[in-house]
Amino acid sequence: MHLQIDRQARQPLYLQVAEQIRERIRSGALPAGSRLPPIRQLARELGLTRLTVHTAYAELQADGWIESFVGRGSFVAQRRGAQVHRQTAAPLSPEPRAAAGTLVEIMRLAHRPDVLSFAQAAAAPETFPVRAFGRALQAAIKRYERTLFDYGATEGEAALREQLAAFLTIRGLQVPPERILVTNGAQQGIDLVLRALVRPGDTVLVEQPTYLGMVERMQIQGLRLVGVPIDEQGLRPDALAEAITRHAPRLLYTIPAFHNPTGISMSPARQEAILRVAQQHGLLVLEDDIYGLLSYDAPAPLPLKARDSGGQVIYLSSFSKALMPGLRLGLVVADAPLFDELLSCKRLADLHAPQLTQLALAEYLGRGAFAPHLRAVCALYRERRDAMAKALQRSFPREASWFTPQGGLCFWVALPPGVDALELYRAALEQGVAFAPGQAFFPPLATQDHIRLSFAAHAPAVIERGLAILGELIGRHQARQGRQRPVCAGVPLV
Amino acid sequence: MHLQIDRQARQPLYLQVAEQIRERIRSGALPAGSRLPPIRQLARELGLTRLTVHTAYAELQADGWIESFVGRGSFVAQRRGAQVHRQTAAPLSPEPRAAAGTLVEIMRLAHRPDVLSFAQAAAAPETFPVRAFGRALQAAIKRYERTLFDYGATEGEAALREQLAAFLTIRGLQVPPERILVTNGAQQGIDLVLRALVRPGDTVLVEQPTYLGMVERMQIQGLRLVGVPIDEQGLRPDALAEAITRHAPRLLYTIPAFHNPTGISMSPARQEAILRVAQQHGLLVLEDDIYGLLSYDAPAPLPLKARDSGGQVIYLSSFSKALMPGLRLGLVVADAPLFDELLSCKRLADLHAPQLTQLALAEYLGRGAFAPHLRAVCALYRERRDAMAKALQRSFPREASWFTPQGGLCFWVALPPGVDALELYRAALEQGVAFAPGQAFFPPLATQDHIRLSFAAHAPAVIERGLAILGELIGRHQARQGRQRPVCAGVPLV
Numbered sequence: 004m005h006l007q008i009d010r011q012a013r014q015p016l017y018l019q020v021a022e023q024i025r026e027r028i029r030s031g032a033l034p035a036g037s038r039l040p041p042i043r044q045l046a047r048e049l050g051l052t053r054l055t056v057h058t059a060y061a062e063l064q065a066d067g068w069i070e071s072f073v074g075r076g077s078f079v080a081q082r083r084g085a086q087v088h089r090q091t092a093a094p095l096s097p098e099p100r101a102a103a104g105t106l107v108e109i110m111r112l113a114h115r116p117d118v119l120s121f122a123q124a125a126a127a128p129e130t131f132p133v134r135a136f137g138r139a140l141q142a143a144i145k146r147y148e149r150t151l152f153d154y155g156a157t158e159g160e161a162a163l164r165e166q167l168a169a170f171l172t173i174r175g176l177q178v179p180p181e182r183i184l185v186t187n188g189a190q191q192g193i194d195l196v197l198r199a200l201v202r203p204g205d206t207v208l209v210e211q212p213t214y215l216g217m218v219e220r221m222q223i224q225g226l227r228l229v230g231v232p233i234d235e236q237g238l239r240p241d242a243l244a245e246a247i248t249r250h251a252p253r254l255l256y257t258i259p260a261f262h263n264p265t266g267i268s269m270s271p272a273r274q275e276a277i278l279r280v281a282q283q284h285g286l287l288v289l290e291d292d293i294y295g296l297l298s299y300d301a302p303a304p305l306p307l308k309a310r311d312s313g314g315q316v317i318y319l320s321s322f323s324k325a326l327m328p329g330l331r332l333g334l335v336v337a338d339a340p341l342f343d344e345l346l347s348c349k350r351l352a353d354l355h356a357p358q359l360t361q362l363a364l365a366e367y368l369g370r371g372a373f374a375p376h377l378r379a380v381c382a383l384y385r386e387r388r389d390a391m392a393k394a395l396q397r398s399f400p401r402e403a404s405w406f407t408p409q410g411g412l413c414f415w416v417a418l419p420p421g422v423d424a425l426e427l428y429r430a431a432l433e434q435g436v437a438f439a440p441g442q443a444f445f446p447p448l449a450t451q452d453h454i455r456l457s458f459a460a461h462a463p464a465v466i467e468r469g470l471a472i473l474g475e476l477i478g479r480h481q482a483r484q485g486r487q488r489p490v491c492a493g494v495p496l497v
Numbered sequence: 498m499h500l501q502i503d504r505q506a507r508q509p510l511y512l513q514v515a516e517q518i519r520e521r522i523r524s525g526a527l528p529a530g531s532r533l534p535p536i537r538q539l540a541r542e543l544g545l546t547r548l549t550v551h552t553a554y555a556e557l558q559a560d561g562w563i564e565s566f567v568g569r570g571s572f573v574a575q576r577r578g579a580q581v582h583r584q585t586a587a588p589l590s591p592e593p594r595a596a597a598g599t600l601v602e603i604m605r606l607a608h609r610p611d612v613l614s615f616a617q618a619a620a621a622p623e624t625f626p627v628r629a630f631g632r633a634l635q636a637a638i639k640r641y642e643r644t645l646f647d648y649g650a651t652e653g654e655a656a657l658r659e660q661l662a663a664f665l666t667i668r669g670l671q672v673p674p675e676r677i678l679v680t681n682g683a684q685q686g687i688d689l690v691l692r693a694l695v696r697p698g699d700t701v702l703v704e705q706p707t708y709l710g711m712v713e714r715m716q717i718q719g720l721r722l723v724g725v726p727i728d729e730q731g732l733r734p735d736a737l738a739e740a741i742t743r744h745a746p747r748l749l750y751t752i753p754a755f756h757n758p759t760g761i762s763m764s765p766a767r768q769e770a771i772l773r774v775a776q777q778h779g780l781l782v783l784e785d786d787i788y789g790l791l792s793y794d795a796p797a798p799l800p801l802k803a804r805d806s807g808g809q810v811i812y813l814s815s816f817s818k819a820l821m822p823g824l825r826l827g828l829v830v831a832d833a834p835l836f837d838e839l840l841s842c843k844r845l846a847d848l849h850a851p852q853l854t855q856l857a858l859a860e861y862l863g864r865g866a867f868a869p870h871l872r873a874v875c876a877l878y879r880e881r882r883d884a885m886a887k888a889l890q891r892s893f894p895r896e897a898s899w900f901t902p903q904g905g906l907c908f909w910v911a912l913p914p915g916v917d918a919l920e921l922y923r924a925a926l927e928q929g930v931a932f933a934p935g936q937a938f939f940p941p942l943a944t945q946d947h948i949r950l951s952f953a954a955h956a957p958a959v960i961e962r963g964l965a966i967l968g969e970l971i972g973r974h975q976a977r978q979g980r981q982r983p984v985c986a987g988v989p990l991v
Contacts, residue, residue, distance in 0.1 A: 018834075107651070123648070125647070128643040131643050133643060133645070133646065137635075137638050140634065140638075140853075144627065144631050144634075149622040149627055151627070152622070152625045152627065152630070152822070153821070153822060153823050154617070154822045154823065157601070186847075187681065187850075190845070190846070190847050191846060191847040194845065194846050216848075223845060327646035328646070328848075329644075329645055329646035329647050329649055329851060329853065330646065330853075331848070340508055343508075347717065351688065351713060351714040352684070352846065353681035353688065353825065354682055354684050354822075354825070357851065357854050358823045359634075359824075359853065360853055360854070
């Protein structure tokens with residue numbers, strides 16, 4: 004099938020593919036029932052990655068233009084009925100009509116009632132303290148009345164910043180409220196720091212692998228993303244020093260505590276070494292600590308920022324993982340000149356966060372409700388973490404391997420040799436199970452032999468059931484792949 | 498006074514000035530009681546604008562390092578007592594330690610209880626429907642429970658988007674919910690559109706004058722801002738065509754209904770002409786309609802978007818002016834390929850807006866509460882608009898002139914010849930009255946002969962009192978300026 008791909012166009016490649024196929028279906032050039040080329044073949048023909056073509060097909064399928072059957076391939080749909088069905092299946096979360104990346108797909112799958120998804124590193128909704136928070140909201144409305152709905156302070160509400168300063172002492176940080184900028188979740192913290200510090204063409208170092216929202220965010224700004232290898236103690240200082248020398252980066256983005264996706268925490272000695280290297284080279288470090296509080300086997304490891312005497316570290320956290328993501332509240336800690344830059348960026352981005360959520364959170368924290376919530380959440384997630392460890396042991400082939408995380412929300416699983424994460428992903432989706440393929444977490448070049456499984460949102464029995472399906476599928480793919488090695492060595496992300 | 502100014506530095510110029518003066522005070526080089534050079538003189542010495550030096554002095558004064566006296570100048574403070582006083586005076590809105598522009602100063606002044614401020618184009622807090630909104634909040638919590646606090650849809654909650662589609666019919670727009678992106682206020686709408694469409698170095702056309710948040714937003718992205726003249730019917734099509742030919746802009750940003758700051762609305766014929774020019778040249782138009790609903794003398798003029806058959810117009814609105822700014826909720830209407838780009842930008846900026854405010858607003862709109870609120874608000878603002886018109890007539894010199902707006906929140910007043918808006922601004926502040934100096938609204942080159950006065954937030958008696966003070970000051974400056982013409986013809990914005 005010949006399609007015209009314009010790599011210079013603003014439109015994402017997968018959308019170019021999807022639209023041209025849709026046009027052919029509309030025009031009748033591709034009649035109902037006709038078979039689309041296999042993903043691998045079309046990707047080769049067009050010089051695209053398989054993920055790009057896969058995303059295009061997924062888009063067409065989501066809109067009801069094509070239907071896919073495991074082992075048979077994809078076909079032009081008889082009538083566009085699938086879309087109607089889909090909308091009935093997931094009325095509460097209308098799927099975006101266009102998806103720009105893996106993050107979208109992960110967020111989409113997490114809300115489909117017909118899919119058992121381990122894809123999203125999300126907290127369990129049943130832990131959300133809806134009633135206690137509702138009371139905090141009422142108290143905030145009563146206390147602040149009209150000022151709650153007027154223009155507010157760009158840096159965040161004073162009452163919340165004071166509570167955040169107290170909150171940060173749990174992480175060993177002594178920070179005055181004036182150094183804390185309230186953000187719409189950690190994602191906005193990342194966005195503001197990149198806007199303030201980095202220009203198109205600049206290089207940012209990240210752990211390899213790293214948070215996929217960071218990978219995608221950097222791609223749209225035209226930043227160079229360089230992955231630094233990690234080992235079981237976290238980021239490697241020797242590799243970091245080498246990357247600094249070679250790439251003259253502007254920033255290092257790191258997740259030292261319960262790293263996403265691997266679950267690894269940086270040892271104290273390693274933290275010291277990393278800080279030393281950063282200081283020697285005058286490299287700023289953006290520390291993402293959103294998982295730091297979710298520790299199940301021992302007291303949580305302290306963040307880098309707690310050891311940062313030289314002011315090298317910009318600290319980032321949020322309430323999305325340990326409390327409720329829908330609050331969209333996070334924070335950045337930065338010192339004077341950078342703080343002012345971040346403030347300007349925040350103001351011109353959206354003036355300020357709503358006072359309603361901020362001051363309700365301040366009330367909630369002020370009532371001491373967070374500490375018992377965190378204890379309960381950690382107990383629940385420990386149980387689910389253990390259930391997933393057991394299910395992996397029971398259901399996954401011996402050739403798969405994983406690291407059992409002491410905190411955070413995910414397992415990072417190495418598939419048996421020859422099993423392709425993306426093919427497994429598609430096959431699993433057909434059976435109603437989803438996970439995050441490892442490719443998504445790798446800056447530019449990726450291997451396809453890992454998957455990320457999140458455990459927090461499911462009861463042990465559900466975890467067991469889902470992993471039994473996955474384990475069986477992996478075994479099947481393993482057997483098949485044993486006979487036929489994949490041609491392509493790496494699937495770079497679009 | 499010799500200071501080192503680095504124009505390439507990331508640090509804003511005014512902060513460079515402020516910090517170096519502060520250092521000298523700290524070190525004793527500038528002892529208590531010593532007189533700082535006049536703003537005009539230091540600006541000339543350093544090759545800076547007067548506004549830059551003014552902002553630096555304001556910063557130092559806000560932090561208690563210096564004291565300024567009308568007619569006498571600025572002096573190093575005896576002790577840093579002013580800061581303590583300031584914090585006691587405004588406990589609910591801690592002033593940002595660093596301010597990056599006029600917008601900050603305007604927002605700051607609006608919250609100082611010791612200042613009567615006409616500076617901010619803001620709604621009157623006493624109109625905020627706190628109780629009705631509180632009930633809508635409770636209903637939303639009851640109806641949505643945990644999903645209210647989980648990750649949500651990047652494009653916005655389905656229930657809100659449906660209400661917004663209905664809401665837009667008041668503006669004559671028939672837009673399906675799928676074309677509506679929920680944003681954190683209009684400021685984020687502007688930010689997302691600029692991120693999706695414009696690259697550093699690109700040119701954007703704006704009305705001259707225009708919304709100052711747009712001026713500042715464009716400056717930090719390194720965009721070229723070109724002002725297009727307006728007349729009493731709005732943007733001039735001939736000037737627009739010329740600007741397009743000369744500057745090859747990427748976008749036109751316009752506020753056709755009750756334009757900020759002038760209050761002028763584009764006539765229907767003018768709208769047609771502007772759309773024709775835009776269509777001829779394939780120029781995208783970003784229409785900011787945040788004042789459109791606040792019409793006092795006649796039905797509100799329809800937006801450009803209502804006439805946009807060619808899909809040339811991206812439409813922007815918010816609930817900050819007609820309902821409550823603290824909600825931080827706005828919307829962008831855009832067609833397919835751009836909509837998807839905006840969605841990506843929104844996702845990578847902050848994932849999504851909080852469901853709490855979104856779904857409470859959906860409830861509020863769904864109960865039909867907005868229409869009576871809007872009627873009441875318009876009646877109140879009409880009264881205040883009339884009060885300001887009368888006070889201007891009574892208290893301002895004959896040589897001042899203004900346009901009485903039929904909607905929106907502000908008067909745009911031309912000062913008598915020779916009266917400098919910035920000097921008037923400083924003198925008025927000394928007497929506890931604030932307004933927005935016209936300079937702030939002009940892209941690069943500015944004249945200093947206009948001021949913007951917002952009427953909505955004050956009772957008629959307060960308006961009368963404030964304008965009496967201003968009128969008297971203008972008269973005094975007029976007399977003085979008559980004897981001594983200003984040297985500098987224009988004050989470009991920092």
